Amino acid sequence: MLDILYSLPAYAALGTALLISTYVVYCALLPKPIPGIPYHHASAARILGDAPAMVYHAQKHGTVFDWMAKQADELNSPIFQLFLKPFSRPSVFITDPREAQDILLHRTKEFDRSQFFQDVFGGTVPHCHVIQPTNDKFRKGRRLLADTMATPFLHNVAAPIIHRHALTFLDLWRVKKEAAAGHAFWVADDLSSFALDSIWDVAFGSQLNTLSEQIAFLKGAAKLDRPDTKYDAIHLPKPSPNAAADSMRILTHGLDVAVTSPTPRLSHWLLRMTPSYRRALAYKEWLVQGRLDDAKARLLDKAVSSGSGSGSGSGAGANDDLKGITCTTDHMVRRESQAARKEGRAPQYDSRQAKDELFGFLVGGYDTTATTMMWSIKFLADHPRVQHKLRAVLARRFEPDDGSEAIPTPDQITGSRIPYLDAVVEEVIRCAQTASSATRMTLADNTPLLGRRLPRGVDVYMLSNGPGYMTANDLNETIPESARSPSSRESKGRAVPAWAAAAGEEDDDMAAFRPERWLKTDASARGAEEVFDVRAGPSMQFGAGLRGCFGKRLAYLEIRILIVVLLWSFELQAVPEGLRGYEAFDSLTHKPKKCYAILQEPSRAQSM
Numbered sequence: 001m002l003d004i005l006y007s008l009p010a011y012a013a014l015g016t017a018l019l020i021s022t023y024v025v026y027c028a029l030l031p032k033p034i035p036g037i038p039y040h041h042a043s044a045a046r047i048l049g050d051a052p053a054m055v056y057h058a059q060k061h062g063t064v065f066d067w068m069a070k071q072a073d074e075l076n077s078p079i080f081q082l083f084l085k086p087f088s089r090p091s092v093f094i095t096d097p098r099e100a101q102d103i104l105l106h107r108t109k110e111f112d113r114s115q116f117f118q119d120v121f122g123g124t125v126p127h128c129h130v131i132q133p134t135n136d137k138f139r140k141g142r143r144l145l146a147d148t149m150a151t152p153f154l155h156n157v158a159a160p161i162i163h164r165h166a167l168t169f170l171d172l173w174r175v176k177k178e179a180a181a182g183h184a185f186w187v188a189d190d191l192s193s194f195a196l197d198s199i200w201d202v203a204f205g206s207q208l209n210t211l212s213e214q215i216a217f218l219k220g221a222a223k224l225d226r227p228d229t230k231y232d233a234i235h236l237p238k239p240s241p242n243a244a245a246d247s248m249r250i251l252t253h254g255l256d257v258a259v260t261s262p263t264p265r266l267s268h269w270l271l272r273m274t275p276s277y278r279r280a281l282a283y284k285e286w287l288v289q290g291r292l293d294d295a296k297a298r299l300l301d302k303a304v305s306s307g308s309g310s311g312s313g314s315g316a317g318a319n320d321d322l323k324g325i326t327c328t329t330d331h332m333v334r335r336e337s338q339a340a341r342k343e344g345r346a347p348q349y350d351s352r353q354a355k356d357e358l359f360g361f362l363v364g365g366y367d368t369t370a371t372t373m374m375w376s377i378k379f380l381a382d383h384p385r386v387q388h389k390l391r392a393v394l395a396r397r398f399e400p401d402d403g404s405e406a407i408p409t410p411d412q413i414t415g416s417r418i419p420y421l422d423a424v425v426e427e428v429i430r431c432a433q434t435a436s437s438a439t440r441m442t443l444a445d446n447t448p449l450l451g452r453r454l455p456r457g458v459d460v461y462m463l464s465n466g467p468g469y470m471t472a473n474d475l476n477e478t479i480p481e482s483a484r485s486p487s488s489r490e491s492k493g494r495a496v497p498a499w500a501a502a503a504g505e506e507d508d509d510m511a512a513f514r515p516e517r518w519l520k521t522d523a524s525a526r527g528a529e530e531v532f533d534v535r536a537g538p539s540m541q542f543g544a545g546l547r548g549c550f551g552k553r554l555a556y557l558e559i560r561i562l563i564v565v566l567l568w569s570f571e572l573q574a575v576p577e578g579l580r581g582y583e584a585f586d587s588l589t590h591k592p593k594k595c596y597a598i599l600q601e602p603s604r605a606q607s608m
């Protein structure tokens, strides 16, 4: 018997069985393409799929979303699949603006919040509506924040706050301009600080002071070393962040870790185990609780003594409803008080969800807006024509009669219709590419998409940085009408049109920064008025529909205020060649690698 066991045929049989089982396991681990959707065949033959190619690109260039958009050209299709995560379903990508709009606006029963969002935000704000499918928990979260994006709150509460921080930002830049003496200096962190101080104040009604601490630090700094040549940037020192800002930095960095990892949940879990993260989390918890307590003490006592907050006729958005409201936390507390009375239950002001909603508001609105503002500085500096034209328009609108040069007030900025300002803001947002896609997950098997069928649970990325948005639309034009969804076909006539060529040009250079693309002449108005046309062409930086960006209106407000006060106070000069360029790196957002400024006094005479 033993002889048989140790014989050659037995070894051969064992070896063959081992080989076959290894091969079976190997095949089982290989990516499983969704039938009918183009993909790289070489990637399907690798357990790691497309991940090595993507990681290679990311290491070489720092970006991934441009690589994704390039795959549309390589596979010559407006729909394709990539195998990004080992042992997982492929992700599907589409480039067509019209079909993307259709999914986001009309096909909400077939597509919902994606796995991608859960991967990125799940570790940081697990109870925030951001990661929920469109369910009761989502609706409850949204209700808590309701009204913070309504005009009364934005104009009467948020705008003065942002304007105040914008003035402090100008103070910082005045100090830096003096210290830089004509040299370029790094500005990305200043814009981050402005965005953080502003959103913190809007969210919590308290001061983070990162800008003012920098001003004090720079004023007290020893003599600075100037660079040898005018081609180099000056290094301006900055203080270490205060404890609150530092905890924010650590927690928001967690989102970058998740978004850039092929195993986001594991990477974020490991990060959460580190002492620095735990300390930051504990500090944040303490801060948020403190702000909630403060809001309760101010609002609820008042509500009782004044008899308001009864929940009847809350008049969402009415000015009366803003009495005593200084920030988002206040709004949340009032909302919960009203909801609890109406539903006859005890209020849950400090629930896990309430805290995550507040923090989600903050993280959702901080890095995104900061990044867009970083790009705005670059676009404006590189396009002096746009800068001068906008400054002239602003001067005509806001210059006080007394000849003083008082900076426009928040009321003036929010209360004025200025088509060229709207066009510049819109073009900054379009070209910044801060968020290069919207994602949704299929809810059922056999979900139709551009003539193919998708299984349940597939993440669909709707890219907004490639064909139709920033490069020629040819690929999308190959889509037969019959392949589109019924709702897409139905809304054909109402869809946002493809970008048209500029006057005198044959093709539209969609990658070019050209605010005029958002303007049209309204022939019906007296004197054929120039108006802003938000539907001039495709741009999708905020997603769309029910699950589109919640904070879009706040983001517009912040960017608008910054651009007005900045151009009013400074001229942004072109920086030396070596400090220019549009190279970027992708983390949570798509950030510029080089972000410098050289400041000068604006010449209003020249602008006029």
Ligand code: HEM
Pocket (backbone or CB within 6 Å): 104, 129, 130, 131, 360, 361, 362, 364, 365, 366, 368, 369, 372, 434, 435, 437, 438, 439, 541, 542, 543, 544, 545, 546, 547, 548, 549, 550, 551, 552, 554, 555
């Ligand atoms: C330029 C700035 C911003 C950009 C580019 C941006 C971009 C986006 C995008 C692409 C989405 C996903 C949309 C979709 O899937 O359809 C999103 C969602 C979201 N954003 Fe923004 N955002 C910005 C500013 C803000 C601000 C200021 C806030 C809050 C104060 C905010 C809060 C949110 C929230 C809560 C969601 C999740 C919405 C949901 O799940 O239903 N964002 N944002």
